[in-house]
Amino acid sequence: MQKIGVFVCHCGTNISATVDVKKVAETLGKEPGVVYSTDYQFMCSSSGQNLVIDKIKELGLTGVVICSCSPRMHEKTFRKAADKAGLNSFLLEMANIREQDAWVHKNREEATLKAVALARAAVAKVHLNTPLTPGSSDVNKRALVIGGGIAGMQAALDIADAGFKVDIVEREATIGGTMTQIDKTFPTLDCASCILTPKMVDCEQHENISLVTKSEVDTIEGYVGNFTVKIKHKAKYVDPDKCTGCGLCIQKCPSKKVPDPFNLNLAPHTAINITFPQAVPLVATIDADNCLMIQKGKCGLCATVCPADAINYEDKDSIEEKKYGAIIVSTGFKPISLHNFDEYAYDNSPNVVTSLEYERLMSATGPGKGTVLRPSDGKHPKTIVFQQCVGSRDTSGRGKTYCSGICCMYTAKHAMLTREKYPDTDVYVFYTDVRSPGKGFDEFYRRAVEKYHVHYIKGAIGKVVPMSNGNLQIQASDLLMNEQLHIEADLLVLAAAMEPDKSAKPLAQKLTASMDNDDWFTESHPKLRPVESPTAGVFLAGACQGPKDIPQTVAQAGAAASKAIGLLIKDKLQGNPCVAHSDENMCNGCSQCANVCPYGAITYEEKDFRMPDRTTLVRRVASVNPAVCQGCGACTVVCPSGAMDLFGFSNKQILAEVDALCL
């Protein structure tokens, strides 16, 4: 015979102002199986908890129902109390009479009736509850960071400093990400390299960090604490252990007209190359598509001159399998392609560039070696026009609906740096709104307008006509003056919207991590769990989660690292016992459960079954990996034969609750 105790909380006046708590306690006291029912001002206080503990002990309660707030708030608190009293914590249930009742109703009578109904449902469930014990699994004390931009580097350094091993898997030949391409950084205008390269070197030298460059994640299996990851190393054609980065091969390479993605094709580089002088690791790699030796079997100069004997034309892609306890995703962002924005003539004139290209034009490691020169003829530009919001805040379907967040600030930076270095240059900025809410950001923008006399114009460019001398005839609207403007410019710089890296989507599928409609990784809770992905053990850092500047990126990376450290520091992880399980005798092997499982927790196996006539039948049946299952219940809903069920939320328990509510 069940002995159930019911405890009704006032929550100060949060509940009791709308719900007649005395009446709820009284009514519930008459339910079959309920041996004790009371109300109390604050159930979550230590005296409230002690009340529960005392009554469990005193009356030998076999089940407890707390009528109070959402289980998200205090389920853990009360389950701990039950545990203390020696009652299996899964024999305690909560009825949410605050968020789902007192807070949303005004009529006291109705709210009281609803509270009674909710409490009854909980009692009906507790009647069927069984004791559950969470399993535990080991934690592999190594972290994987995917993407070696400033976000990945910062997260890796923090985790490594805490004493855990970290691998940074980076697709390119060097770590550093977008910041390596930037000249100076807002709002303080310190040079990007000066703040970035020391960190890159720190990563390389840290005893706990391994840099896995020119590599990508191939497959991911397993679960929090226990991920098995296959990493694909792309052929480098140069042995990184032997290469000293001396650069002799680059001087001799005859293939000198190879497009250089680091300089966004504004200048060529050689087939064997080092991305830029401060690259980490400082080793050469060969662009196989453009190497004469690899393509045509003729040349081999680099191998001849290499003093370290590091060149290997036969190098092949390879796969390595590794185990990790935690994964940090930091794959960053990229400017969108401007293909849909032909009114700016990006495809029709070399003097129309993106903001990232402008960074390269300004940079000391760029094609102009620090002097801004027009791509068409190498002349010094005298009139430069900037257009913001190209593809951002765009509801026409050509671009992105969101604000890319960083463009107002970097455009102000570009305008200011240009005026500072070349005071004879006229600079125009066309803007939609100037958004500058960061620390010191508005002052920064105002400095561009007030001190550097940049012409800020609210409006937009409608048409760009390139001329034979390379100049651009720009037609634009000034919305404040209600005027048409005609500007003859030397250079037009477009602040393209930012989007997630193209590899983010397939990666999210491998991780079973979720994304929003624009393919940004989504966090577990937008306010309270901003660096955790909904998939346990996967954390988010930097611009892969949404456009961010460097300060925001670094802050988020640190937060993600601390969450990962919190996981890695544990020896064992307690699982969630409320997981799915399948009744093999009822399962008909239809695969519907496996198809809906978002976590990949369900597999199928062929099993022998003894039949009543003593023959053996081989049947395909579902099996759930309890360590991977998150207990979402999707499988129990689709299962046509009723074989799939969830511990703690069985079909029977749910129906009992529904019956109690409706009958």
Next chain:
Amino acid sequence: MVYSYYPGCTLKNTAKELDECGRISAEALGFTLEEITDWQCCGGQYTSGKDEIVTKLSSVRALDDAKKSEQDLVTLCSACYNVIKQTNNAMIEDSDMQMKVNNYLKLDEPYKGETSVYHFLEVLRDKVGFDKVKEAVKAPLKGKKVGAYYGCLLLRPGKVLQFDDPENPKIMEDFIKALGGTPVIYNMRNECCGGYTILEDTDAAGRNTSKILLNAEDMGADFLITACPLCQYNLMQNSLSEKTPIYYFTELLAHALGLREKECFK
């Protein structure tokens, strides 16, 4: 392949060259333009009258005629193309319009937008293929720098016409390449020629066409080609000292195919 051909009024008057060169070139390239009998004005002057039923009727008659002959409808004039294709689209998407037009016309079977509408250039690109056009060229336009002038009617509204990228089209450039010429890209090529404002405010139209011509000249075009009689008229009015003449694209085609030689293309 036989197409239902809708010439339109201008092609029977001032733009005879556009029509005749188009027809003979079609034959040389293996397709026939079969003129729709009893066609009437496409409604060209009234394109912007969206809610006007009467102006849609003649277009729908032509479209229905093509439907009955089970042929696609082809035009050479940009304006006719624009009007007929937009009307056809309205007959598919706007059920109210469809009902009203059919009530007026009392056809044997209601017309619901079944006919496909193509511009001659689309036939060259998508049905014949520019590579085939290139093979048929007898007098390639070696060394000729040709600017394509699109105007607006071929390109916009882009979502309905789906002819080419309205901001950076390339179909005429590919056409010029197929004929052995060198296309000159100048960004004013899709700007308005002034259209009918030339009747009301000649100066305004003149300002527009001057900008177009100056840009084409500056980028090095020897001459321009167009598919629109109205554009051609407006640009000719402003073609100062005949420095950059403007021809119909079919004249160029007929010349390159060796069908109708023209001194100026040699």
